[in-house]
Amino acid sequence: MSTETRAVDAGGPGAGGPIRVAQVEIRPSEGLALVAGRAVSLSVRELELLSALALRSGHVVARDELFSDVWGGPLRSGDRSIDVYVHKVRQKLEAASPGWSFIHTHIGFGYRFAPEPMA
Amino acid sequence: MSTETRAVDAGGPGAGGPIRVAQVEIRPSEGLALVAGRAVSLSVRELELLSALALRSGHVVARDELFSDVWGGPLRSGDRSIDVYVHKVRQKLEAASPGWSFIHTHIGFGYRFAPEPMA
DNA sequence: ACACGTGTTCACACCCCGTTCACCGGCCGT
Protein backbone atom coordinates (compact mmCIF):
# COMPACT_ATOMS: atom_id res chain seq x y z
CA MET A 1 0.00 0.00 0.00
CA SER A 2 2.71 2.34 0.82
CA THR A 3 4.98 4.01 -1.62
CA GLU A 4 7.92 2.29 -0.06
CA THR A 5 8.59 -0.76 -2.13
CA ARG A 6 8.04 0.45 -5.62
CA ALA A 7 8.33 -1.38 -8.84
CA VAL A 8 12.06 -1.72 -9.01
CA ASP A 9 13.13 -4.15 -11.66
CA ALA A 10 16.78 -4.89 -11.37
CA GLY A 11 18.61 -7.48 -13.35
CA GLY A 12 20.34 -8.57 -10.20
CA PRO A 13 22.33 -7.35 -7.21
CA GLY A 14 25.68 -6.61 -8.74
CA ALA A 15 24.52 -7.08 -12.27
CA GLY A 16 24.31 -4.26 -14.74
CA GLY A 17 20.73 -4.94 -15.69
CA PRO A 18 18.33 -2.07 -16.21
CA ILE A 19 16.61 -0.51 -13.21
CA ARG A 20 13.15 0.90 -13.63
CA VAL A 21 11.29 3.17 -11.23
CA ALA A 22 8.21 4.98 -12.43
CA GLN A 23 9.17 7.04 -15.49
CA VAL A 24 12.87 6.48 -14.90
CA GLU A 25 14.86 3.71 -16.49
CA ILE A 26 18.52 3.25 -15.78
CA ARG A 27 20.84 1.29 -18.05
CA PRO A 28 24.18 0.92 -16.31
CA SER A 29 25.64 -1.07 -19.19
CA GLU A 30 25.00 1.80 -21.56
CA GLY A 31 25.90 4.66 -19.29
CA LEU A 32 22.58 6.34 -19.75
CA ALA A 33 19.21 6.82 -18.14
CA LEU A 34 15.81 7.40 -19.68
CA VAL A 35 13.60 9.94 -17.96
CA ALA A 36 10.13 10.42 -19.36
CA GLY A 37 11.43 9.01 -22.61
CA ARG A 38 14.34 11.46 -22.81
CA ALA A 39 17.88 10.15 -22.76
CA VAL A 40 20.16 11.45 -20.04
CA SER A 41 23.85 10.74 -20.36
CA LEU A 42 25.62 10.21 -17.10
CA SER A 43 29.23 9.72 -16.11
CA VAL A 44 30.31 6.58 -14.30
CA ARG A 45 30.07 8.04 -10.83
CA GLU A 46 26.79 9.77 -11.56
CA LEU A 47 25.29 6.57 -12.78
CA GLU A 48 26.55 4.54 -9.85
CA LEU A 49 25.11 7.08 -7.47
CA LEU A 50 21.76 7.10 -9.20
CA SER A 51 21.68 3.31 -9.31
CA ALA A 52 22.52 2.99 -5.63
CA LEU A 53 19.65 5.32 -4.80
CA ALA A 54 17.17 3.87 -7.27
CA LEU A 55 17.79 0.33 -6.07
CA ARG A 56 16.48 1.49 -2.70
CA SER A 57 13.73 3.62 -4.15
CA GLY A 58 11.43 5.04 -1.52
CA HIS A 59 13.94 4.41 1.24
CA VAL A 60 16.29 6.87 2.82
CA VAL A 61 19.90 5.87 2.15
CA ALA A 62 22.40 7.10 4.69
CA ARG A 63 25.32 9.18 3.44
CA ASP A 64 27.95 6.73 4.69
CA GLU A 65 26.14 3.80 3.16
CA LEU A 66 25.77 5.66 -0.11
CA PHE A 67 29.41 6.59 -0.13
CA SER A 68 30.69 3.09 0.55
CA ASP A 69 28.35 1.77 -2.14
CA VAL A 70 29.58 4.14 -4.82
CA TRP A 71 33.10 5.05 -3.77
CA GLY A 72 33.89 1.81 -2.04
CA GLY A 73 35.33 3.04 1.20
CA PRO A 74 34.48 4.80 4.45
CA LEU A 75 33.22 8.37 4.23
CA ARG A 76 35.94 10.72 5.43
CA SER A 77 34.68 13.65 7.41
CA GLY A 78 34.74 16.74 5.26
CA ASP A 79 34.31 14.87 2.00
CA ARG A 80 31.66 16.66 -0.03
CA SER A 81 31.78 14.47 -3.13
CA ILE A 82 28.32 13.10 -2.40
CA ASP A 83 26.76 16.54 -2.27
CA VAL A 84 28.40 17.55 -5.51
CA TYR A 85 27.27 14.44 -7.34
CA VAL A 86 23.76 14.54 -5.97
CA HIS A 87 23.62 18.04 -7.34
CA LYS A 88 24.88 16.96 -10.75
CA VAL A 89 22.41 14.09 -11.01
CA ARG A 90 19.55 16.24 -9.79
CA GLN A 91 20.33 18.81 -12.46
CA LYS A 92 20.31 16.31 -15.26
CA LEU A 93 17.19 14.51 -14.13
CA GLU A 94 15.17 17.63 -13.55
CA ALA A 95 16.35 19.06 -16.83
CA ALA A 96 14.94 16.03 -18.57
CA SER A 97 11.69 16.12 -16.63
CA PRO A 98 10.84 19.65 -15.48
CA GLY A 99 8.45 19.99 -12.56
CA TRP A 100 9.55 16.72 -11.02
CA SER A 101 11.99 16.10 -8.24
CA PHE A 102 13.71 12.78 -7.85
CA ILE A 103 16.30 12.90 -5.08
CA HIS A 104 15.09 14.18 -1.76
CA THR A 105 17.30 15.30 1.12
CA HIS A 106 16.68 14.05 4.62
CA ILE A 107 18.89 16.22 6.75
CA GLY A 108 20.99 14.27 9.18
CA PHE A 109 20.05 10.98 7.52
CA GLY A 110 20.73 10.87 3.80
CA TYR A 111 18.93 10.89 0.49
CA ARG A 112 15.78 9.25 -0.83
CA PHE A 113 15.01 8.49 -4.47
CA ALA A 114 11.37 8.90 -5.41
CA PRO A 115 9.90 10.65 -8.45
CA GLU A 116 7.47 13.24 -7.10
CA PRO A 117 5.89 16.31 -8.63
CA MET A 118 7.40 19.49 -7.22
CA ALA A 119 5.34 21.25 -4.60
CA MET B 1 -9.84 -4.35 24.82
CA SER B 2 -11.16 -1.03 23.85
CA THR B 3 -9.57 1.19 21.33
CA GLU B 4 -6.62 1.77 23.58
CA THR B 5 -4.30 -1.00 22.59
CA ARG B 6 -4.25 -0.61 18.85
CA ALA B 7 -2.36 -2.42 16.20
CA VAL B 8 1.12 -1.19 16.87
CA ASP B 9 3.73 -3.19 15.10
CA ALA B 10 7.14 -2.32 16.35
CA GLY B 11 10.32 -4.12 15.58
CA GLY B 12 11.10 -4.06 19.25
CA PRO B 13 11.28 -1.79 22.28
CA GLY B 14 14.48 0.06 21.67
CA ALA B 15 14.90 -1.19 18.15
CA GLY B 16 14.69 1.06 15.14
CA GLY B 17 12.15 -1.11 13.41
CA PRO B 18 9.17 0.43 11.69
CA ILE B 19 6.14 1.40 13.74
CA ARG B 20 2.74 1.10 12.15
CA VAL B 21 -0.52 2.57 13.39
CA ALA B 22 -3.48 2.73 11.05
CA GLN B 23 -2.43 4.68 7.95
CA VAL B 24 0.77 5.86 9.60
CA GLU B 25 4.10 4.12 9.23
CA ILE B 26 7.18 5.39 11.01
CA ARG B 27 10.73 4.42 10.10
CA PRO B 28 13.02 5.76 12.79
CA SER B 29 16.12 4.43 11.10
CA GLU B 30 15.37 6.42 7.96
CA GLY B 31 14.09 9.64 9.42
CA LEU B 32 10.94 9.08 7.48
CA ALA B 33 7.24 8.63 8.08
CA LEU B 34 4.55 7.54 5.65
CA VAL B 35 1.06 8.94 6.09
CA ALA B 36 -1.64 7.70 3.79
CA GLY B 37 1.11 6.66 1.41
CA ARG B 38 2.71 10.09 1.35
CA ALA B 39 6.27 10.54 2.51
CA VAL B 40 6.70 12.96 5.39
CA SER B 41 10.23 14.02 6.17
CA LEU B 42 10.83 14.60 9.83
CA SER B 43 13.79 15.93 11.77
CA VAL B 44 15.45 13.82 14.44
CA ARG B 45 13.52 15.34 17.31
CA GLU B 46 10.24 15.30 15.45
CA LEU B 47 10.66 11.66 14.65
CA GLU B 48 11.63 10.72 18.18
CA LEU B 49 8.63 12.55 19.51
CA LEU B 50 6.29 10.88 17.06
CA SER B 51 7.78 7.48 17.78
CA ALA B 52 7.46 7.92 21.52
CA LEU B 53 3.79 8.78 21.08
CA ALA B 54 3.02 6.15 18.46
CA LEU B 55 4.60 3.39 20.54
CA ARG B 56 1.94 4.18 23.15
CA SER B 57 -0.78 4.72 20.61
CA GLY B 58 -4.17 5.26 22.20
CA HIS B 59 -2.67 6.03 25.59
CA VAL B 60 -2.10 9.41 27.13
CA VAL B 61 1.60 10.06 27.60
CA ALA B 62 2.50 12.51 30.35
CA ARG B 63 4.57 15.53 29.40
CA ASP B 64 7.40 14.65 31.76
CA GLU B 65 7.50 11.08 30.53
CA LEU B 66 7.45 12.27 26.94
CA PHE B 67 10.23 14.72 27.58
CA SER B 68 12.52 12.24 29.29
CA ASP B 69 11.86 9.77 26.48
CA VAL B 70 12.81 12.17 23.73
CA TRP B 71 15.15 14.66 25.34
CA GLY B 72 16.61 12.27 27.87
CA GLY B 73 16.37 14.34 31.00
CA PRO B 74 13.95 15.87 33.47
CA LEU B 75 11.52 18.45 32.17
CA ARG B 76 12.62 21.86 33.40
CA SER B 77 9.78 24.17 34.31
CA GLY B 78 9.29 26.72 31.59
CA ASP B 79 10.62 24.51 28.82
CA ARG B 80 8.23 24.72 25.89
CA SER B 81 10.12 22.49 23.49
CA ILE B 82 7.44 19.81 23.68
CA ASP B 83 4.68 22.19 22.69
CA VAL B 84 6.67 23.51 19.77
CA TYR B 85 7.50 20.06 18.47
CA VAL B 86 4.01 18.70 18.92
CA HIS B 87 2.89 21.60 16.79
CA LYS B 88 5.50 20.89 14.12
CA VAL B 89 4.61 17.21 13.92
CA ARG B 90 0.88 17.95 13.89
CA GLN B 91 1.39 20.34 10.98
CA LYS B 92 3.30 17.83 8.88
CA LEU B 93 0.96 14.93 9.58
CA GLU B 94 -2.20 16.88 8.90
CA ALA B 95 -0.67 18.36 5.78
CA ALA B 96 -0.09 14.86 4.48
CA SER B 97 -3.54 13.65 5.49
CA PRO B 98 -6.03 16.54 5.53
CA GLY B 99 -9.15 16.08 7.63
CA TRP B 100 -7.42 13.83 10.12
CA SER B 101 -5.97 14.64 13.50
CA PHE B 102 -3.32 12.49 15.08
CA ILE B 103 -2.03 14.02 18.30
CA HIS B 104 -4.64 14.94 20.88
CA THR B 105 -4.09 17.19 23.88
CA HIS B 106 -5.21 16.16 27.35
CA ILE B 107 -4.76 19.28 29.39
CA GLY B 108 -2.92 18.73 32.63
CA PHE B 109 -1.95 15.21 31.59
CA GLY B 110 -0.20 14.99 28.25
CA TYR B 111 -0.71 13.90 24.69
CA ARG B 112 -2.35 10.92 23.02
CA PHE B 113 -1.57 9.59 19.57
CA ALA B 114 -4.54 8.27 17.65
CA PRO B 115 -5.51 8.86 14.00
CA GLU B 116 -9.08 10.19 14.05
CA PRO B 117 -11.17 12.08 11.50
CA MET B 118 -11.53 15.73 12.48
CA ALA B 119 -14.80 16.70 14.08
C1' DA C 1 50.83 21.00 -26.90
C1' DC C 2 46.06 21.43 -26.77
C1' DA C 3 41.17 20.63 -25.93
C1' DC C 4 38.01 17.95 -23.47
C1' DG C 5 35.61 15.23 -20.03
C1' DT C 6 35.83 13.50 -15.43
C1' DG C 7 36.41 13.52 -10.44
C1' DT C 8 37.90 16.10 -6.37
C1' DT C 9 38.41 20.00 -3.49
C1' DC C 10 37.41 24.66 -2.10
C1' DA C 11 34.69 28.77 -0.80
C1' DC C 12 30.72 30.97 -0.11
C1' DA C 13 25.63 31.28 0.27
C1' DC C 14 21.71 29.36 1.94
C1' DC C 15 18.47 26.84 4.56
C1' DC C 16 17.11 23.81 8.16
C1' DC C 17 17.20 22.47 12.96
C1' DG C 18 16.71 23.01 17.78
C1' DT C 19 15.94 26.34 21.27
C1' DT C 20 13.99 30.20 23.33
C1' DC C 21 11.05 34.21 23.56
C1' DA C 22 6.68 36.73 23.01
C1' DC C 23 2.03 36.99 22.56
C1' DC C 24 -2.53 35.09 22.43
C1' DG C 25 -6.55 32.41 23.81
C1' DG C 26 -9.02 29.12 26.85
C1' DC C 27 -10.05 27.16 31.30
C1' DC C 28 -10.38 27.33 36.28
C1' DG C 29 -10.76 29.22 41.07
C1' DT C 30 -11.72 33.27 43.54
Add this chain to the structure above:
DNA sequence: ACGGCCGGTGAACGGGGTGTGAACACGTGT
Protein backbone atom coordinates in the same frame (compact mmCIF):
# COMPACT_ATOMS: atom_id res chain seq x y z
C1' DA D 1 -14.92 40.09 35.91
C1' DC D 2 -10.46 39.25 37.46
C1' DG D 3 -5.94 36.83 37.74
C1' DG D 4 -3.46 32.59 37.34
C1' DC D 5 -1.99 28.52 34.86
C1' DC D 6 -1.70 25.94 30.70
C1' DG D 7 -1.21 25.12 25.90
C1' DG D 8 -1.18 27.04 20.71
C1' DT D 9 1.44 29.50 17.56
C1' DG D 10 4.50 32.60 15.18
C1' DA D 11 9.06 34.55 15.10
C1' DA D 12 14.13 35.38 16.17
C1' DC D 13 18.56 33.42 16.90
C1' DG D 14 23.00 30.73 16.57
C1' DG D 15 25.14 26.63 14.78
C1' DG D 16 25.70 23.26 11.58
C1' DG D 17 24.47 20.68 7.52
C1' DT D 18 23.62 21.20 2.67
C1' DG D 19 23.41 23.62 -2.15
C1' DT D 20 26.15 25.38 -5.63
C1' DG D 21 29.53 27.53 -8.67
C1' DA D 22 34.33 27.64 -9.50
C1' DA D 23 39.11 26.18 -9.49
C1' DC D 24 42.13 22.44 -9.74
C1' DA D 25 44.37 17.90 -11.02
C1' DC D 26 44.39 14.03 -13.90
C1' DG D 27 43.78 11.04 -17.98
C1' DT D 28 42.54 10.57 -22.79
C1' DG D 29 42.25 11.61 -27.61
C1' DT D 30 43.51 14.76 -31.23
